[in-house]
Amino acid sequence: MSANRTGTPVLELDDVHLSFKGVKAVNGVSFEVRPGELFAVIGPNGAGKTSLFNVISGVYKPQQGSVRFLGEDVLGKKPSDIAARGVSRTFQNIALFEHLTLIDNMMLGRHQHISYGAGAAIAWWGRARRQEVEHRRKVEEIVDFLELAAWRALPVGLLPYGVQKRVELGRALAMEPKLLLLDEPVAGMNLEETEDTARFVLDIRDELDVPIIMVEHDMGLVMDLADRVMVVDFGTPITTGTPDEVQRHPDVVRAYLGEELST
Template structure:
């Protein structure tokens, strides 16, 4: 792996809810330019790990560092401003707003003008608005959303809505992108499109990614390294080939058919 410092690092993280262990001693690190996947059965603690990284949950033990800085105890808004963006299992878009307007919501943390300037629509507000909309148009082109840019997202196919949510995260200009089940509910064609965009984000935009996903074919094809968790406890971390051959993973999750 790269000799550079990890983008994000978790050390021996423990998170409990009323005595129930959601995360039990998980350590991980993600290198610059890496696509890191977290897999495990439902209830394994995958989304809880995302919530720890993004500041939604505060673990009782352990350390969380982002770009070399301790972020444990920081508010989610502060961690987002530092460059952590995420998508969600369930689509969380504003259905009555257009594709472009939903993307513009991702620019919120980059807006430097106040409401008086915005209300008057002059000076800094107007200049910044032009810059932000131009940035969103680049995302529209990158994710091939041109034909839907002016449509309310509630009228769009499910797979396109998932793409818009990905675009909103990209509008934040992330230094780390958290993808929570990016192809859940998609058909084969939509899954293939999303896989291509995820690789383009890593390779062309040079954004490191942590992905939680149940589609094992997708994970094995895309991920550089994989962490396997079960009931909040880490089983192993390794390359897709190493993970598929690990006996504990085969028994706990993948099944014999994926071990060959």
Template sequence: MTTVLQFDDVHLSFGAVKAVNGVSFTVEEDELFAVIGPNGAGKTSIFNVLSGVYRPQQGKVVLEGHSLLGMRPPAIARLGMARTFQNIELFANLTVLDNLMLGRHQHLRYGTLAAMLWVGRARNEELRHRRRVEEIVDFLELEQWRKFPVGLLPYGVQKRVELGRALAMEPRLLLLDEPVAGMNLEETEDMARYILDIRDELRIPMIMVEHDMGLVMDIADRIMVIDFGTPVATGTPTEIQRNPDVIRAYLGGDAGDLGDLGDLGETSDAEGATP
């Protein structure tokens, strides 16, 4: 199996606070890799390192042979990394279609003047991108909302649109930041199905940060647990559920199966300033 991402011995500190402390993992082709841990464990810091928001003091981050260290977020996105956000980052006054089209920006190959005239290459490219967006609309079952302003849609549908915009980038690696945060049971089940379809049908590898332990244990191929920025364990869902170090990280002592913990709640990792 081909390794898509290498995250090797990464250290990221903010003053005396070690946000990421010697974390290493790989993501393989067609894999759904989950990162879990108590609030403030460093999960968001890992995502920010991956997407170029933070530059670690030590370590190696390689996406399909390309070192990401020192690269800015737009350059990393052009290499094929896309990200969804815990807090929805959509344009509320634009339609679903327009929000999805924004995900195609890095694939545009024409200038402003051509876009204004909408002739020749610009027109052909625009039609091609719109066909791709319509495929995503069908994939995520957004047909009935495609021309609605996003701000008028239910929360769960907005989360689906955010996922669709990331898919519109045609990512080689997809980062999912709490994809079911704030959702009810039905919405969570729908999102889980779409995530599995992305892995199995589109064959896009993913890294998922999520607090819903039931979801993680049900759909992740492998899981890494971190606590205070330090890796605790990596393994299959069954291995993680039975790991006493993982149980101690969550509950502070011996306890039953991790699968019984349920939803751990959600807050963003606290980080102070640029390292």
């Protein structure tokens, strides 16, 4: 387990509001993510969870509030600038290049670490060659970490769905993130694939020491894995706490079940 989850927050959101034509997608959300923490965001469909990810990664700019990453105000920064600072993410829907191999897809995650130009790449000498070798070494380490070696040379379009989701996770790791955003990492998976993914998510947190924010509808997975959970409904935060605290909160029960918690 990560040793320090009480240090300076990796990410801080304060009173974030985001609206689209008067419709509140994010309504007064505040939270922090601590070093080495797996922080989960849950809520019914349409609760604003993906919009929150888009705010953190710079896709959306909220009308109000602040977003600080590693102590720096990143509100209004371009998504590429925020990614370069160390925020990487996966998506609800697989966003891979299906005709490229597993390795080539994961190499795309190394783009921000490349410091040579097109000319050097064409010449394939000196710094370009040395960096390419190093980038491939990093990717091969991730392939081994995620147990993907059996598929490394295949086009990802030929791979099983669960493996494709793992490749997308690997591409996010190839960026060497300081914060990883997982948007429904087990959506559409069978039980075996879900269990495999859960194991890898814990390994990322505990072995690689990468803090994680996870949006997920699988409540069993969330309650088993998360250190803390924030519940949102119609863009508004209901409560934040440990999985046990959240499951016992009467407003959470009402949001999910439409009834009071029995005692």
